[in-house]
Amino acid sequence: MIHKIHLKTRKRDEMLDITYEVEKLLVQENVQEGLVVIYSSHTTAGITINENADPDVQKDFLQRLDEIYPWNLASDRHFEGNSAAHLKTSTVGASQTVIVHHGKLLLGRWQGIYFCEFDGPRERICYVKILM
Amino acid sequence: MIHKIHLKTRKRDEMLDITYEVEKLLVQENVQEGLVVIYSSHTTAGITINENADPDVQKDFLQRLDEIYPWNLASDRHFEGNSAAHLKTSTVGASQTVIVHHGKLLLGRWQGIYFCEFDGPRERICYVKILM
Amino acid sequence: MIHKIHLKTRKRDEMLDITYEVEKLLVQENVQEGLVVIYSSHTTAGITINENADPDVQKDFLQRLDEIYPWNLASDRHFEGNSAAHLKTSTVGASQTVIVHHGKLLLGRWQGIYFCEFDGPRERICYVKILM
Numbered sequence: 001m002i003h004k005i006h007l008k009t010r011k012r013d014e015m016l017d018i019t020y021e022v023e024k025l026l027v028q029e030n031v032q033e034g035l036v037v038i039y040s041s042h043t044t045a046g047i048t049i050n051e052n053a054d055p056d057v058q059k060d061f062l063q064r065l066d067e068i069y070p071w072n073l074a075s076d077r078h079f080e081g082n083s084a085a086h087l088k089t090s091t092v093g094a095s096q097t098v099i100v101h102h103g104k105l106l107l108g109r110w111q112g113i114y115f116c117e118f119d120g121p122r123e124r125i126c127y128v129k130i131l132m
Numbered sequence: 133m134i135h136k137i138h139l140k141t142r143k144r145d146e147m148l149d150i151t152y153e154v155e156k157l158l159v160q161e162n163v164q165e166g167l168v169v170i171y172s173s174h175t176t177a178g179i180t181i182n183e184n185a186d187p188d189v190q191k192d193f194l195q196r197l198d199e200i201y202p203w204n205l206a207s208d209r210h211f212e213g214n215s216a217a218h219l220k221t222s223t224v225g226a227s228q229t230v231i232v233h234h235g236k237l238l239l240g241r242w243q244g245i246y247f248c249e250f251d252g253p254r255e256r257i258c259y260v261k262i263l264m
Numbered sequence: 265m266i267h268k269i270h271l272k273t274r275k276r277d278e279m280l281d282i283t284y285e286v287e288k289l290l291v292q293e294n295v296q297e298g299l300v301v302i303y304s305s306h307t308t309a310g311i312t313i314n315e316n317a318d319p320d321v322q323k324d325f326l327q328r329l330d331e332i333y334p335w336n337l338a339s340d341r342h343f344e345g346n347s348a349a350h351l352k353t354s355t356v357g358a359s360q361t362v363i364v365h366h367g368k369l370l371l372g373r374w375q376g377i378y379f380c381e382f383d384g385p386r387e388r389i390c391y392v393k394i395l396m
Contacts, residue, residue, distance in 0.1 A: 108173030240305030
């Protein structure tokens, strides 16, 4: 089973919590045990799993990544000027794999699944593949 | 099949080799071919695959990550003060996927599976999901 | 089904596009729906998914990683002197998981699968596991 999640991001650096969208698909398909792969089909947006409680974690997360991978770097050659976004994407990863147990995502208490936009605003697609 | 590995970490930055614990589960379940997902259910501890020979690799690994993501950063807003640990976790990843072949983890000669503690000492849980 | 891709890298920092090699295996095995895990069995070479259009993205990618993880660092202890390569490998990851749909890799328009050599030139092996 493959599902598409359509997203609209609002700015360059943004983390969208898609945990609920993924969980809805498990209920819809009545999945009890298995694996879920959440996959970004973009090269300037990735997927990560991180804290879902204090939104300041996301702020620090995006700001620190921006300091490590600054947007403008004189040595960059890529004509689009978004090399930083490509690096951030490979750092967090194009996908995450989550275990399904007793019909639920086996996430830790503070874990959420985030779509990480590093070059928005854009219309984005995230694929969800469920393996039973 | 899902298994839990209980871990006790002893300090903030520490890499625990859990390869043997994962391999024991394959023997216990008599898995010959498949995939194993090793998953950290924490937002300040991740999983990585890296060298299992010279322990100095782990020292350099943790020290360099600490330089890139310094513990104290004046611009951090997260009240717990452990934003660096959240960034390190997303950099190495919440999970790793390893192939099982002929009843063994298909690791390279120098590869080991590491639970990476970035905010200990703590009691931690690592889930292992086997797919056949 | 497990397949081996043999690679010969030509220098320390190099990204080899292996998308076509992986797609050939899907055709050969007549896989219509499933998952593919592309796995590097090395600790100084990883796998990432990134842009396959402008080769300058790869140049910027490798150069920026080299600035974050400089090859020579006085504080490194590992006798082989390649700690930077170990860090780059864990940053991009030892493996990538890609969805297979209608007999093809479900990659985005600009996505390619790259074997990332961080310590060549060397002879390398990449495993491909297909799950249906």
